[in-house]
Every structure is written in structure tokens, then in C-alpha cells.
Amino acid sequence: MIALIQRVTQAQVRVGTRVTGEIGPGLLALVCAERGDSEAVADKLVAKVLGYRVFGDAAGKMNLPLSNIDGAGRAGALLLVSQFTLAADTDSGLRPSFTPAAPPEDGRRLFDYFVAAARARHPLVETGEFGAEMQVSLVNDGPVTFWLRARN
Template sequence: MIALIQRVRRAEVRVVEGHSERVAGAIDAGLLALVCAERGDTEAAADRLLAKVLGYRVFSDAAGKMNLSVQNVDGAGRAGGLLLVSQFTLAADTNSGLRPSFTPAAPPDEGKRLFDYFVAAARARHPIVETGEFGADMQVSLVNDGPVTFWLQTHA
């Protein structure tokens, strides 16, 4: 599985439905994670990726070093928000031609199952979890903090 994480001051995802849109999820300071299941991924890969996302030290401590995770964004135990948005295009193969191939991405039904599993596991382990909607037309807005962006990946 893949997660592209960005440290944010705030972020929100809106679902577009025809000519209207609605906020599906929004957070203040924390992480925006664009999440993708690849062909052959398992719940074990999702669990490993979630552990990485929750534990990855991208927030600054009192000395200005990136030593704090989303579970403790201020060094005093305050959890940051976690906004999870499905994005199958992260698995694209861009090695040939001018059009990406999405063959490496999990099929839609498997991708949804693994994304839903990832979200449920995140909600069981972290107090502030918001999401978009799998397969929906979404608009994501964010205020990057840094910017700080990392590509995290686990394999089945």
C-alpha cells in the first residue's frame, strides 16, 4: 500500500455531486494522507502502513527537530488530525509513453475493501480521523505546513 503524507495546518475534502458539493472531512493541524491499495495488498500491508503513518516523526519538537508524530504534535500529548483520502493514481506506472497505466492499482472492489479496512483501523488507533469517499469525485484543499511531504509504502 502507498500513502503520500503531507503535514498540514488544515485540510478538507469535499465530495462533488452534480453541481453541488459537500464537506466529507476536515482537520486542523495534522496529516493529510492520500492512500492507495496496490494489486496483491493485504490487511497486513495496511496495518504496517498505518503504523508508519501514525508513528512517522514529521512534527517539530521544542528544539525544532522532526521528532514528533501525528499522535503527539505538540510534545504534550495532543493528537493531530488525520485526513485519509483514497487515490488510486498513486499506483500508476508512468515508465512508458505519455499515458499512465493503472494496472498496478488494486481492482476497485479490493481497493475499497482495503481503504475501508485502513480507515477502520485508523479510527481504532487514533482519536481524530476524517475521510473522503472512495471512488467519489473529490476536491481536496489544504494549507501545507513546511511543506513537508513523504511517500510511504509497504508491500504485501
């Protein structure tokens, strides 16, 4: 599984005119399941996303995870958005191949599992809508963006 995480001051996802998820300071994570991924892989990636130290400590160094974004124990919010295009094979030609991405039914199952696992471990989790045409807006803080991957 892949997650592209971005440290944000705010982020929102819409489906049409409906807001499906909205956060203040925290992380926006675009999440993709790849062929052969499992719940165990999703658990690894959830742990990585929640534990990745991308927030500044008192010295301004990236030392704090989402659960402690201000050094005083305040948890940041997490906005999870499914994005199968992260698995694109772009090695040849001018058109991406999505063969590496999990089939839609597996992608949905693993994204739903990822969301449930994140909610079990973190108090502030919002989401987009799997398979929908979404509009995502964000204010990237830094900018700080990391590409994370977990595998079997």
C-alpha cells in the same frame, strides 16, 4: 499500499458541495492499495503513517508523531483520502497505466479496512469518499510531504 502524507495546518475534502472530511493541524494522507495488498500490509502502513515523526519538537527537529504534534501530548488530526493514481506506472509513454493499482472492489475493501484500523488507533480521523470525484484543499505546513509504502 502507498500513502502520500502531507503535514498540514488544515485540510478539507468535498464531494460536490458536501464536506466529507475536514481537519485542523495534522496529516493529510492520500492512500492507494496495490494489486496483491492485504490487511496485513494495510496494518503496516497504518502504523507507519501514525508513527512517522514529521512534527517539530522543542528544538524544531522532526521528532514527533501525529499522536504528539506539539510535544505536550496533543494529537493531530488525520484526513484519509483514497487515490488510486498513486500506483500509476509512468515509466513509458505520456499516458499513465493503472495496472499496478488494486481492482476497485479490493481497493475499497482495503481503504475501508485502513480507515477502521486508523480509527481504532487514533482519536481524530476524517475521510474522503472512496471512488467519488473529490476536491481536496490543504495548507501544507513546511511544506512537508513524504511518500510511504508497505508491502507483503
